[in-house]
Amino acid sequence: MTIPLLVMGATGRIGRALQGQQAALTGLRPIWQSRRPAPGFLAWDVLAEPCPQGAAQGVVLCLAGVIRGTKAELALNVDIGLAACRAAMDQGARHVFLASSAAVYGTSDRALPEDAPLHPAGAYGEAKQAMEMAARAAMPDRLTILRIGNIAGFDALLGGITSGKAVQLDPVTGQSGGPVRSYIGPVTLAQTLAKLVQMAAAGQPLPPVLNIAAGPVAMGDLLDAAGAEWEFGPPNPDVIARVEMDITRLRSLVDLPPACATEMVAQWKGLPT
Template sequence: MPCPVSSPYSGRHLLVVGATGRVGTALRRYWGGREICGLRPVWQTRQALSGRGWVRWSPLDEALPDVPPLWAVLLLAGATPSGKGNMKDAAPLARAALEAAQAGGARHVFLASSQAVYGATDAAAREDTPRTPLSGYGHSKAAMEDAALNVPAGMPPVTCLRIGNVAGAELLGQAVASGRPVRLDRFADGAGPVRSYIGVGTLARVLESLVRHSRNGTPLPQVLNVAAPTPTAMSELLRSWGRGWDWRPAPPEARQRAVMNVELLESLHRFRPEDSHATQMARDWERFGA
């Protein structure tokens, strides 16, 4: 589905909040200054940065400064599973993103939630699977979703993107980048953990598709699982990065599979076969990763 060639909303912008984190930096490198479905990106940072397309803004401390007219807001900012950042900020950041979207005239808000809201599930989690987060990070993302989906009338519509592991940006990728030895749980079948992953290039193209649907007036869901269609073995990613690892017996509480169903996303975005390949995910991070 093509983007509108022209519309009364041409010249609008996409505000990306959290543009200097691992995922935000990788997306900036992938897009390379290009427009995103006709929208010019505005990159938010809390630091004073010069250069076209940047806005200095501390979302939790001040109102949005003057920015060009917005079409959409993408919130990537917030704490990470590794413990960086304050998890209590998740809900206030969601409210700040919504207020910024309203102030800038945006028509849609995309919030980076997480697969962690599902907690332990035996089957592939669907968007209507009950949330049972187990970690503080999962609880913080659930609180963010609640803050975003229970707002007064008049706010722009929201889609909470329950993103799986972004290959390279998550804990395994950070361990690889640090050079530390990696140990994987080995389960009864002799294999290791399998997770829902997505490469940063694929994530960028998914976001482009969602912006395209927004601009074409397609109704978007309030929550959406975001991952490649086929789950990925962590061992395959390590092989693709050229890294070895040691095995350890999986403890009783360890989960071999933590995966999501992405049929709803597949109705909105056309994946390529290689999008589920560990080699492509690893290559994307080597090229664009922070």
């Protein structure tokens, strides 16, 4: 007997990466959701209609969300998260995962654990924090918030590389590769998600919040691995030298590879276009 796995936002980049790891979803029957009709996808406009019956009876993984836009557009993240919770509660899902972001933390001079105070610095982080709060109020159990760090190739740094134009990094004293951030390769991310949904389907207890990253990586190392030209810009007194998430909790659940810029970039470049 296979357990339904409803993947909301399956047409996005993370969803497509997860589709490449279907062999890791043994015992699950993936239901790939799309807002518009498409071959092989469940058509469901999550903001306009109830979830089709039977789709949310197993595990729900909500990767859908609004990344940029006006404050009102970003606020739709709350509605999307609540739509996932509502579908799960109506149909008796075993567990729900909601994709949030490291942006809810803001900045800190220490590795940030899941119980760190939240101080989002921008509208996107604020919207994700509001989504988390609304979802946890609506569904206090059977819910895991996934605070995902930077994804190599899906981020502004690597995704913004332009041929013939050097990327400028803020210099950081004592850090030859410039600022350091928590990153994860897209394939490692998909494999991690597959492992977590497998655990949820098997009834294994999971924490209410999980930081998702492979570890800290220097931005310059990522650019070097991508073969991109880069240089340091003028000194910036506001530069944030390091933003790192504590992934102790995730490591207790999933085997993670070392945080290696070369491997992360290789994963990104190896994805189907």
